[in-house]
Ligand SMILES: [Zn+2]
């Protein structure tokens with residue numbers, strides 16, 4: 130598999146990056162994992178949106194799903210369209226959340242329920258697959274229903290934390306992962322909230338406890354220096370680690 134970063138700015142777009150979004154490709158499968166604000170434009174630099182095989186949403190905060198509306202418009206109204214119905218894997222309220230984000234009035238939502246665009250699959254229903262990529266997930270610690278996601282193909286594995294505070298389920302899902310793409314949203318200062326997100330140090334601890342072979346740090350907000358969070362992670366995780374960057378490509 131190949132991971133291509135569409136955006137990696139934590140909690141919203143920043144001056145140098147869109148919010149969270151990742152394109153994952155194998156030889157004959159392409160999926161987008163989160164589609165936060167600004168990422169749909171970036172996606173079009175790397176892939177014709179009609180070539181997507183699925184959308185995977187870790188959770189439904191806007192910095193992870195705001196640009197789904199742009200994808201809907203593209204697949205419905207582009208001259209090449211309409212596209213085929215696209216599998217969308219996500220939390221249980223994806224259908225309602227995306228409909229409200231797309232259509233501002235109840236009348237419009239009655240007329241356009243998005244069933245022509247998406248076929249919804251709930252993470253809670255268990256493991257699934259997209260083409261040749263196996264997909265599994267576990268719930269994580271965030272103020273809304275949120276999941277970490279594990280993708281496997283050809284004996285290789287990529288685990289994405291989504292947004293989460295420290296939790297055993299993330300370590301469990303990331304066990305022995307070839308690559309852990311993990312959020313780090315704040316520094317390890319004592320006055321931060323106990324859950325919700327990870328510090329750089331906690332991201333490193335997740336990678337160490339899980340035995341992940343490589344750590345990619347993402348979701349650093351515009352107001353933090355990512356190098357500080359990376360240095361925290363490196364204090365506790367000895368394997369290879371780096372900050373991801375927009376349009377970065379990573380072989381899994
Ligand atoms: Zn976020």
Ligand SMILES: [Zn+2]
Pocket residue numbers: 188190271292
């Ligand atoms: Zn979030």
